[in-house]
Amino acid sequence: MVATEALSLDLPLPVDTDRLGALLSRLLRPGDTVLLAGPVGAGKTHLARALIQHRLGRAEDVPSPTFTLVQTYDAPGGEVWHADLYRLSQPDEVFELGLDSAFDTALCLIEWPDRLGDLTPPQALHLTLANKGDGRWATLHGGRPGLLADLGRDWANAS
Numbered sequence: 001m002v003a004t005e006a007l008s009l010d011l012p013l014p015v016d017t018d019r020l021g022a023l024l025s026r027l028l029r030p031g032d033t034v035l036l037a038g039p040v041g042a043g044k045t046h047l048a049r050a051l052i053q054h055r056l057g058r059a060e061d062v063p064s065p066t067f068t069l070v071q072t073y074d075a076p077g078g079e080v081w082h083a084d085l086y087r088l089s090q091p092d093e094v095f096e097l098g099l100d101s102a103f104d105t106a107l108c109l110i111e112w113p114d115r116l117g118d119l120t121p122p123q124a125l126h127l128t129l130a131n132k133g134d135g136r137w138a139t140l141h142g143g144r145p146g147l148l149a150d151l152g153r154d155w156a157n158a159s
Contacts, residue, residue: 005141007148009155012135017043020138021050023154027147028107030078033121035113038129043136047129048082048109055080055107065111070097072106079106091117 011017028034028051036044049062055075065071065084073080081102085094094100094116102108103121113120125143129136140148 005148007140007152007155009138009140010132010135011043011129011138012133014046017047017136018050019158020155021047021052022054023151023158025051025054027150027154028125030105030107031103032144032147033103033108033110033124035116035120035124035126036109036111036129037113037126039131042129042131044111044129045084047127047138048111051109052080052082070099075107081106081108082111083108084111085115086112088112088115091115091119094119 009020011020024034036048038044045064052062052073052075053060055077056073057076060073062073062082063071065082066086069085069087070081070083073082079102081099083097083099088094099108099110100119110116113124113126123142123144125147126141128139130139131137140151
């Protein structure tokens with residue numbers, strides 16, 4: 001039986017969401033996929049924006065891919081794909097976007113990951129954001145071996 005490991009983080013201020021994005025930007029690598037779940041307004045795009053900007057090492061306009069569906073960024077260490085799948089009507093549309101190939105070669109940030117269906121990468125990091133008062137609550141599970149432990153350690157050390 002495989003143990004289910006989870007990490008929960010309190011993000012009371014926007015700067016805490018930015019800090020989580022910065023930590024993830026250092027720990028994630030090409031081939032990693034982050035599935036960003038949560039209701040509208042929970043901070044999925046905010047977190048993705050912070051992660052991408054830290055990964056790029058500069059302030060960059062990081063628009064929500066709500067209408068374009070996918071935005072790509074050439075970052076040090078490899079490409080970053082930011083996708084918003086809200087408007088997909090069936091999982092097969094992922095192939096038209098090229099995400100199936102990107103899962104193997106790029107760092108992929110996927111908003112509305114439920115639209116992936118059976119195409120969800122098996123070692124994806126599941127990150128769910130929820131509103132908590134004026135802030136947020138993040139719950140993470142999955143990912144490649146050791147990722148959550150590294151994130152938990154770095155989060156504690158950065159506090």
